[in-house]
Amino acid sequence: MFQKNSSILSFELKRIFLNSLLILFIAACGFKPLNYSEKKITIFFEFQKNPLNFSLVQELKKNFFLMNANLAETKDAADFVIEISNHRLGKFLEATDENFFPAVVSLDYQVKLSIFEKNTNTIHEIPIFTSEDFSYDTESILSNEKQADEIKLDFFSEAVNELLIFFSEKSNAESA
Incomplete structure (x- = not known):
């Protein structure tokens, strides 16, 4: 034993x-990870003040550590200025049941991220449009709203991923 x-x-x-x-x-x-940048970048956001834009900016800020970024206090202090425009989240009826109640709802998400790079004076545009359908339960409105909020977070994650790809490509181009 x-x-x-x-x-x-x-x-x-x-x-x-x-x-x-x-x-x-x-x-x-x-x-080190592929998207890791030695240089810490500073980012400033320009956007119309509304709840949808605030939610997206908060989600982007939560993921700054992945981009090795900090929030700039002013536009002049930033390496990159990200303008958020054409930001929409729409809910549309796709199908009804036999009683003409909503059965399938589509959430459409659209945003345009214009990234101004100060040291090269170039603007890079990242348009995002995506859509997702979900079953609508007429018995549980709160459940539907929770499901819509989860899909909205997925849409925001897509915007975060697009920025990660952009800054990763920038970092790789500078180090090459």
Whole structure:
């Protein structure tokens, strides 16, 4: 019995040692994620003040750590100015049931992100349009609103991903 426990302990120690060695090797070779930028960038947002824009900006700010970014206090202090325009979230009836009550609802999301890069004086535009259908439950309005809010967060995540791709490409182009 002691022999069996000893071999299990020996195996665990080997596994821990090999994992530690792997982590040390990765750290020593300078491995870093593809979208990691050495330089911290500053971003300023321009947008019309409304709840939809505020929600998107809050979601973008939550993900600044992924972009290695900080929020600039003023437009002049920013490396990039992101203008949010044509920002819409629409809810449309797609289908009804046999009693003509809503059965399927479509949420359409549209936004245009115009990114002004100060050091090159160039503007990059990222238009986003996406749509998602969901079953509408006439018995539970709160459930429908919760589902719509979750879809809205998915739409915001798509905008975050587009910005991550943009800044990742910028970072890779500068380091090449």
